[in-house]
Amino acid sequence: MATSTTTTAYEHIHLDEKGTAFIEGTTMKVVELVMAQKAYGWSPEELHFQHPYLTMSQIHSALAYYWEHKEAIEADIRRRGEYVEQLREEAGPSPLAARFRSQGLVE
Template identity: 65%
Template sequence: MIVIAPSTTDYKHILLDDSQVPFIAGTTMKVVELITSVFAYGWSPEELHFQYPHISMSQIHSALAYYWEHKHEIDADMERRLEYADRLRLDAGESPLVKKLRAKGLLT
């Protein structure tokens, strides 16, 4: 098995995986995942730390700084992820539960 060491960045707590996806050092959290929480919930850095206590405030601020310096790429990544999730949802169709509820007239 070949192990590829992550690439470093100019940001103390941000590394790039072998696919060049930025993640927070010492964790498995990708920068895009943290930023998605900011957009989805409007969380401040302090709230991010409360929700993800395994990530230090320094790591959070480093990830936020990385985002603002690479906004275009990370926004494009979020858009690709959303499109992928939408495709999966459409491909999956209705769940058996939804079909059953619809058949009983409980859903329109």
């Protein structure tokens, strides 16, 4: 099944049929790069070091896209966090963590 994409004003960014922004030539979503930057405080240079398959142009284009679409991307980040929390609650306590606690290996 072919996926359709839309070109954006950002040279290295394309939108899939759902409007999700991807870094051109990769499977990385802009939101994923932004989340890495926020989580670790990485500069564009450090993002490049951590993701050497991305060019500096791709990274800067993704970050520019983020700043122009900050509200929507921040909402996506919040939804992702809520989803992770929901899954964590549904999964319940970790049996491995419980075993480690019973052995006094973790608090």
